[in-house]
Amino acid sequence: QKEVEQNSGPLSVPEGAIASLNCTYSDRGSQSFFWYRQYSGKSPELIMFIYSNGDKEDGRFTAQLNKASQYVSLLIRDSQPSDSATYLCAVTYNQGGKLIFGQGTELSVKP
């Protein structure tokens, strides 16, 4: 069974710090990796995706993928209280296929 694992947290960081969110996946055939943010009581919204080894940057967010270690991470620089949310990692195993979600990591950014 394909699995996606995240630390459930909560992860607490001070305002202005770097928040590091981690995700591991079980199937080496995984192709694309997505990070979603979900505020309490709201639906998930896409932050960014990555499918090549290495880093991908978008503003304060950086996604890192290491397929050899089956590991994907999300770094949030200069964390703000508005970044406090649950972050969901999702993996797809074939083009156009289903997404498998991790259980999410709750992030709390303290002013």
Place this chain on the structure above:
Amino acid sequence: NAGVTQTPKFQVLKTGQSMTLQCAQDMNHNSMYWYRQDPGMGLRLIYYSASEGTTDKGEVPNGYNVSRLNKREFSLRLESAAPSQTSVYFCASRETPPGLAALGDTQYFGPGTRLTVL
């Protein structure tokens, strides 16, 4: 452009009652999905429709049925609700373009339906 819409937003049922959750998207997407989200368990796929006219089971299909009415609409039916089906239900859609464009193809979620079964 409303994206993905779901009705109702909230619903309370008694055990054994039936109901249908409605979902519609106006982005001309090919694929549609139904998830449930329970505390600490992330999103679990119930059913999905890769294209109009097709439906397939996901991770947790028992107790549910679906209908892909047309390209826009995908409904989820609970025939005999049980307390274990108390959850937040999300509908999502995805374009599923061919070729390498699919690598970055993501799902867009509706606002969710909060269902309580007593």
